[in-house]
Amino acid sequence: MDTTDLNKPIEKFLSLFGQKILRFFKGTGSLALLCKSIILSIPMAVKRRHLVVEQMVFMGVNSLPLVIFTSVFTGAVSAVQAAYQFQGYVPLRYLGTAVGKAVVIELGPVLTALVVAGRVGAAVAAELGTMKVTEQIDALETMALDPVEFLVMPRYLAGLVMLPILTIFSDFVAILGGLAVSVWFVNITSYTFLNGLKAFFELQDLFAGLLKACIFGSIIAIIGCYQGFITEGGAEGVGSSTTKAVVLSSVLILVSDYMIAHLLFG
Amino acid sequence: MIELINLHKSFGKKKVLDGASLTINKGETLTIIGRSGVGKSVMLKHIIRLLEPDSGDVLIDGQNVLAFSRKELMAFRRRFGMLFQGAALFDSMTVDENVGLSLREHTEIPEPEIREIVSKKLRSVGLKDVEHLKPAELSGGMKKRVGLARAIAMNPEYILYDEPTTGLDPIMADAINELIIRMREELNVTSICVTHDMVSAYKISDRIAMIYEGKIIFTGSPDEVKSTDNPIVQQFIQGKAEGPIKAV
Ligand SMILES: Nc1ncnc2c1ncn2[C@@H]1O[C@H](COP(=O)(O)OP(=O)(O)O)[C@@H](O)[C@H]1O
Ligand SMILES: [Mg+2]
Numbered sequence: 186m187d188t189t190d191l192n193k194p195i196e197k198f199l200s201l202f203g204q205k206i207l208r209f210f211k212g213t214g215s216l217a218l219l220c221k222s223i224i225l226s227i228p229m230a231v232k233r234r235h236l237v238v239e240q241m242v243f244m245g246v247n248s249l250p251l252v253i254f255t256s257v258f259t260g261a262v263s264a265v266q267a268a269y270q271f272q273g274y275v276p277l278r279y280l281g282t283a284v285g286k287a288v289v290i291e292l293g294p295v296l297t298a299l300v301v302a303g304r305v306g307a308a309v310a311a312e313l314g315t316m317k318v319t320e321q322i323d324a325l326e327t328m329a330l331d332p333v334e335f336l337v338m339p340r341y342l343a344g345l346v347m348l349p350i351l352t353i354f355s356d357f358v359a360i361l362g363g364l365a366v367s368v369w370f371v372n373i374t375s376y377t378f379l380n381g382l383k384a385f386f387e388l389q390d391l392f393a394g395l396l397k398a399c400i401f402g403s404i405i406a407i408i409g410c411y412q413g414f415i416t417e418g419g420a421e422g423v424g425s426s427t428t429k430a431v432v433l434s435s436v437l438i439l440v441s442d443y444m445i446a447h448l449l450f451g
Numbered sequence: 452m453i454e455l456i457n458l459h460k461s462f463g464k465k466k467v468l469d470g471a472s473l474t475i476n477k478g479e480t481l482t483i484i485g486r487s488g489v490g491k492s493v494m495l496k497h498i499i500r501l502l503e504p505d506s507g508d509v510l511i512d513g514q515n516v517l518a519f520s521r522k523e524l525m526a527f528r529r530r531f532g533m534l535f536q537g538a539a540l541f542d543s544m545t546v547d548e549n550v551g552l553s554l555r556e557h558t559e560i561p562e563p564e565i566r567e568i569v570s571k572k573l574r575s576v577g578l579k580d581v582e583h584l585k586p587a588e589l590s591g592g593m594k595k596r597v598g599l600a601r602a603i604a605m606n607p608e609y610i611l612y613d614e615p616t617t618g619l620d621p622i623m624a625d626a627i628n629e630l631i632i633r634m635r636e637e638l639n640v641t642s643i644c645v646t647h648d649m650v651s652a653y654k655i656s657d658r659i660a661m662i663y664e665g666k667i668i669f670t671g672s673p674d675e676v677k678s679t680d681n682p683i684v685q686q687f688i689q690g691k692a693e694g695p696i697k698a699v
């Protein structure tokens with residue numbers, strides 16, 4: 186590739202494009218290898234349970250205030266918007282139905298995941314990236330200890346387990362937010378709202394939402410760890426890995442959300 | 452015996468090792484000298500396969516390190532201790548946890564004995580009552596010494612030192628030199644040390660190797676180094692800006 190005459194614009198473009206594609210496949214390959222090592226190290230979770238619990242507290246418990254705060258407003262705005270769109274077309278007794286479905290299937294899991302991706306994905310990439318550039322990951326390897334078992338597996342399990350739990354909180358609080366707005370500003374009774382919610386509530390919607398949360402949690406943890414591991418070049422490198430981790434996991438969350446919707450509801 | 456044979460390694464377009472070869476004999480202390488950024492740390496990392504060469508071989512007692520399975524590699528690495536250039540202490544752990552990590556992970560030694568070993572190793576690098584501190588609370592020189600205590604915690608057969616005396620005051624640097632000598636005399640450890648501190652190199656080394664432009668250009672005893680007429684080696688050991696090596 187170095188032999189291409191880079192003065193010719195088309196060849197320069199093709200060469201750069203080719204390099205990008207090669208890098209993409211190399212990246213996908215190492216990501217796949219990382220996933221494989223994570224799966225192989227899951228049995229070690231029992232021995233490393235204190236690390237798993239530590240990560241669960243960090244990802245789950247510490248994210249709870251932020252998730253609750255964003256969820257109240259998400260539920261509230263979905264009630265306002267639904268009421269506005271219903272005007273003259275749909276009876277308001279279906280307001281609870283609309284808010285409930287939107288929250289449980291989409292808003293709860295996706296917004297929780299995006300908030301956690303910003304908070305936790307960034308922190309994971311920054312922490313592991315710092316360990317990479319200060320050779321702490323090399324040091325683990327030298328001491329014949331597996332970085333995936335020590336660093337990645339606990340974060341992966343924490344993401345997998347805590348995201349659905351956070352989503353349940355988010356669903357609950359968002360519906361409360363929607364209920365509050367409906368009662369105070371739309372002038373329907375809480376009885377009407379809850380009836381609408383119950384009438385069309387289906388357990389499989391909830392499960393679909395939680396399944397998505399598991400997948401989003403895995404994406405956040407794996408992308409954060411991956412970006413951390415490939416960090417190079419000091420503090421600047423850590424900064425750019427952090428940004429990439431948030432951007433990439435947010436994009437993957439939205440894309441996979443669409444694909445899951447297609448598979449489950451399409 | 453460790454043999455590095457004709458190693459080539461590039462990072463992107465930058466060629467760092469360009470046919471470097473070196474043999475390290477059992478029980479000796481070999482020092483690799485050379486300018487900053489010449490590839491000393493890179494060479495050291497090839498020995499325990501933290502880096503893999505683009506071409507060339509790494510042999511330990513005739514076995515090919517690059518052909519090891521993951522499991523064999525892990526077993527092989529347990530025979531080594533390594534002091535990293537920046538110490539590479541685990542930020543999230545205390546000094547005690549750092550130094551005792553291998554002991555706790557790889558041995559069945561009971562906890563009170565591990566604490567005993569940890570404080571003994573810390574004392575041998577001139578540190579006392581620091582077990583409970585986090586790396587962020589230590590000075591640069593202290594970090595380096597904790598890193599050294601961690602490297603020797605498991606009484607390894609081989610120790611790799613990456614600039615063990617850089618950043619230490621002259622008295623502490625000499626104490627570390629004495630420690631490296633003692634490790635060989637008492638425990639028959641094989642040491643490979645990277646440094647540009649010539650005082651230390653002369654004091655601890657059985658042999659000194661100089662790396663320049665990706666190759667090992669000279670190997671010999673400290674006396675041979677001092678008396679060689681190789682102009683590149685002479686310029687380096689005398690620390691002159693003028694000569695075949697360009698300062699910039
Ligand atoms: N992981 C890496 N990725 C890219 N370049 C590297 C890496 N490790 C070392 N280098 C480059 O290799 C060269 C030699 O580095 P090093 O071995 O650390 O030098 P020193 O002799 O001072 O220890 C430097 O130019 C450095 O930038
Ligand atoms: Mg170095």
